[in-house]
Amino acid sequence: MYDMYHEDLLDEAKNPNNYGDLVGADVTTTQFNASCGDVITVAIKLSADKTKIEEVKWKGHGCIISQAAMSVLSEKIKGYDTSKLQELTKEQILEELGLPQISMGRVKCLLLGLSAVKKIL
Amino acid sequence: MLDTSKIKLDFPILSRQMNGKGLVYLDNSATSQKPQTVITAITEYYMNHVANVHRGVHTLSDESTHLFENGKTKIAHFFGAKKQELIFVRNTTEAINGVAYGWGEHNLVAGDVILVTVMDHHSNIVVWQELAKRKSAQLIFVGVTDSGTLDLIDLEKKLEQFGEKVKLVALPHVSNALGTVVPVTKVVELVKRANSQTRILVDGAQSAPHIPITFTKIGIDFLAFSGHKMLGPMGIGGLLVREELLKTNEMQPWFFGGGMIAEVHESHTVFHDDINERFVAGTPDVASVVGLAAACEYLENLGMQAVLEHDISLVNYAVQELAKIENVILVGPNFESNSLLNSDIKNPERVGSVSFLYKGVHAHDVAQVLDSQGIAVRSGHHCTMPLHTSQHWIATTRASFQVYNSKEDVDALVLALKKVREVLL
Incomplete structure (x- = not known):
């Protein structure tokens, strides 16, 4: 079995990017994981023409996978075209986390943040 | 203790390697593994005895009917x-x-009360929420104490408060999240004293695999169980209903079709007199019945x-070591205050499983590291979100036992839990 909990992943979860409150957010969404009670809330500030994501902050609690995934995602979507958010995939997040694969039971953990982000549309 | 070195050999799956280690299966509250006798009984049925039951006059149908009825x-x-x-x-x-x-559909009216407990599995909550909506009835929760047992004082209070409006008390025999044994005899006494007409449903999913049950003697009206948690196949379980409720038609069929009928006319249907037939609409899952009988x-x-006794020894040992x-x-x-508490074989406090939190590590991550060591446990809220919310737990990790588990399996769990700290903290 591959070493899932590699150091960069643990560090990403322990010191996540863009964690906190966003004053003057345009959109705030929350996503729960029904199988364990984990939750992520994402706050986003949009450009004046509403086509780009200018700022992202998020908060929540959960396992290492959900927290690390949201951390890398929050970095990735800064400056992103909102029209392209729907195209973000599980594979892209796995790549960002340096994971070759994930078990079926952890997919919901991996995609918790992405589901919250996609809800802003 | 049972001779687990022999018992393990009866379960083919337990010889599998998992992530380079021998499989240690501790997710038995979710589902148990199946012994060769169960697998063989099902295979044997499909290889040699398949025919529809009760209807054919040919020999094969007769064989199949016998296997179903005997099962x-x-x-x-x-x-x-x-x-x-x-x-x-x-x-x-x-x-x-x-x-x-x-x-419920035939016996509840607006304003009636259904009592459930905070530690119930979602299956014993959501069903009643929905019925309460349909009937404009009230769903009321009985609490749990700080030590995770059913709050009998709260139960008594609510029985008194709602009096004759309480039509049903639905509760688990053993909590799937905590392993708590609910003192059913005491509950029956309290409920029947408050109102002899109140019906009692016991969710026996987690007790059927571990506790001897004599349905006709407990004084309850309904007992629900799953075959797959007690070494049987998936897809077969049972509802036990006190005979009187069936004879008086207080409990009626809820699935309709062939097999269950005496006469069918264009204007109406007369259902079978024989209670054994009245609740079997359509072809039953004969192979699974045969498999469950083997279990x-x-x-x-x-x-x-x-x-x-084997289960209690394992639970006690796990509590002590964890x-x-x-x-x-x-x-x-847990038994810190009284080490003898759980050794009372007639009234055990905890059966089947031990759940825990791991400071600073999420349950899913604990379970993932354990898996890398070949150990299968469950993590999450175990379909008991109201319990987890009331206790402010996000998610717990649960190790649960069966007849094939040994103290060595608990030792393997303990060793692997030490690895969690190495890997994640």
Whole structure:
């Protein structure tokens, strides 16, 4: 079995990017994981023409996978075209986390943040 | 203790390697593994005896009918119930739904009360929420104490507060999240004293695999169970209904079709007089009945009293050893204050499983690291979100046992839990 909990992943979860409150957010969404009670809330500030994501902050609690995934995602979507958010995939997040694969039971953990982000549309 | 070195050999899957290690299966509250006798019984049925039951006059149909009927007799006997009190369903969830549709729809009116507990599995909550909506009835929760036992004082208070409005008390025999044993005899006494007409449903999903049950003697009206948690196949379970409720039509069929009828006319249908037939709409899952009967036989050969004693030894040992691990916080009844508490074989406090929190590490991550060591446990809220919310737990990790588990399996868990700290903290 591959070493899932590699150091960069643990560090990403322990010191996540863009964690906190966003004053003057345009959109705030929350996503729960029904199988364990984990939750992520994402706050986003949009450009004046509403086509780009200018700022992202998020908060929540959960396992290492959900927290690390949201951390890398929050970095990735800064400056992103909102029209392209729907195209973000599980594979892209796995790549960002340096994971070759994930078990079926952890997919919901991996995609918790992405589901919250996609809800802003 | 049972001779687990011999028992393990009866379960083919337990010889599998998992992530380079021998499989240590501790997710038995979710589902148990199946012994070769169960697998063989099902295969043998499909290879040699398949025919539809009750309808054919040919020899094969006769064989199949005998296997089905004998299987039903054996399973009912295992639970100390009369054969006609057993209705086959897919699982505990379907059994509870059966009570809602076959009994609740006909016996509840607006304003009536259904009592459940905070520690109930979602299947014993959501079904009643939905029925309460349909009937404009009230769903009221009985609390749990700080040590994870049923709050009997709260139960008494609510029975008194709602009086004759309480039509049903639905509760687990053993909590799937905490392992807590609910003192059913005491509950029956309190409920019947408050109102002898109140019906009692026991969710036996987690007790059927571990505790000897004599349905006709407990004084309850309904018992729901799943075959797959007690060494049987998936897709077969049972609802036991006290005979009187069936005879008086207080409990009625909720599935309709062929097999269950006496006469069908364009204007109406007369249902079968025989209770054994009245609740079987359509072709039953004969192979699974045969498989579950083989599972009951396997447990009976070990002896349910010995099975219970084995389980209590494992639970006690796990509580004792897990409590020694730094960062592990046990939840549910534990026995620090009285080491003899759980050794009372007639009234055990905790059966089947031990759940815990791991300081600073999420349960899913704990379970993932354990998996890398070949150990299968469950993490999450175990379909008990109201319990987890009330206790402010996000998610817990649960190790749960069966007849094939040994103290060495608990030792392997303890060793692997030490690895969690190495990997993640």
